Amino acid sequence: MTDLKSAPHRPRAGRSTPRRSSLSRALLALTTATVLSAGLAACNSSDDEPAATDSATPTATAETTAEPTLTATQQAACDGLLEAATALLDLGGSGEDGPSNEELTQIAELYRGIASGLVGEEQAAATAVAETLDEVIQTGNKLLLEDESLLGSMLAPAAAGRTVCDYAPVDFMAHETPAASADGSTEMAYMGLPDTLPAGRTSFQLTNDGEDFHEALVMKVKDSYTGTMDDLLQLDDEAMAQAADIVAATVTAPGATAATNVDLTTGRYVVLCHIPVMDGAGPDAQPKMGANGPIWHYSVGMAHEVTVS
Numbered sequence: 001m002t003d004l005k006s007a008p009h010r011p012r013a014g015r016s017t018p019r020r021s022s023l024s025r026a027l028l029a030l031t032t033a034t035v036l037s038a039g040l041a042a043c044n045s046s047d048d049e050p051a052a053t054d055s056a057t058p059t060a061t062a063e064t065t066a067e068p069t070l071t072a073t074q075q076a077a078c079d080g081l082l083e084a085a086t087a088l089l090d091l092g093g094s095g096e097d098g099p100s101n102e103e104l105t106q107i108a109e110l111y112r113g114i115a116s117g118l119v120g121e122e123q124a125a126a127t128a129v130a131e132t133l134d135e136v137i138q139t140g141n142k143l144l145l146e147d148e149s150l151l152g153s154m155l156a157p158a159a160a161g162r163t164v165c166d167y168a169p170v171d172f173m174a175h176e177t178p179a180a181s182a183d184g185s186t187e188m189a190y191m192g193l194p195d196t197l198p199a200g201r202t203s204f205q206l207t208n209d210g211e212d213f214h215e216a217l218v219m220k221v222k223d224s225y226t227g228t229m230d231d232l233l234q235l236d237d238e239a240m241a242q243a244a245d246i247v248a249a250t251v252t253a254p255g256a257t258a259a260t261n262v263d264l265t266t267g268r269y270v271v272l273c274h275i276p277v278m279d280g281a282g283p284d285a286q287p288k289m290g291a292n293g294p295i296w297h298y299s300v301g302m303a304h305e306v307t308v309s
């Protein structure tokens with residue numbers, strides 16, 4: 001198993017800025033979030049077949065007429081899932097010591113609201129998030145924030161986005177292709193992500209059929225940024241954070257599936273995987289380094305632009 005927790009990609013540049021960029025926070029969260037993937041894999045029973053590519057066609061078209069009949073608490077939970085889409089990143093912390101008690105209280109309240117509108121495993125997961133954050137607030141033990149079961153619980157309720165909230169489903173896959181190149185590098189790509197999507201509440205579901213962890217950071221490109229996606233991917237983290245905002249994020253272990261929900265608005269989006277390519281395998285593997293630092297999955301193909309209209 002790839003132990004990214006020990007990988008030296010925690011951002012340090014953020015210290016020089018008063019507020020950490022959302023991208024830096026994403027990276028911080030992912031150093032812990034990837035650890036949770038082992039727990040997610042355990043939660044996904046082996047009879048969970050990865051989605052076939054022909055089912056990856058988004059069915060996001062004729063959703064406007066029939067509003068689902070939801071109770072008030074269900075509707076509140078569905079609204080909460082959109083907010084929770086970036087809560088994982090917020091745990092990375094907005095200060096040197098991680099998230100403040102005020103921030104933790106907000107996230108706990110968010111998950112309490114989600115829990116009250118859901119049932120079953122998704123409700124239990126949301127309740128577990130709120131209880132764990134309460135404990136962190138009471139004890140000050142922020143190590144609990146790195147517990148893989150907490151992070152798994154934070155992602156699990158997102159599945160209700162399509163089953164309860166009826167958000168338009170978009171299924172895609174993280175795929176690795178062993179390259180023919182002499183250095184044995186791997187090419188990576190998302191399969192099944194469309195080039196265009198209609199605006200509206202959308203449930204992204206990522207299935208990982210590779211051997212490494214993969215994530216989906218859904219980034220809304222700012223109107224002020226006019227470069228191409230390839231231009232964007234050349235930017236360093238700070239510059240990328242100036243060009244685009246992370247609006248949703250999820251992460252999956254090999255063989256697992258994870259969801260995230262976002263209310264898409266008109267404009268350009270880039271979905272990318274900001275996990276480093278590892279040099280070798282096993283617990284001692286280190287990120288493969290390029291001329292400008294670690295080589296990210298998005299640099300070897302795991303990025304896709306989606307235009308929302």
Ligand SMILES: [Cu+2]
Nearest residue numbers: 214215273297
């Ligand atoms: Cu990846």
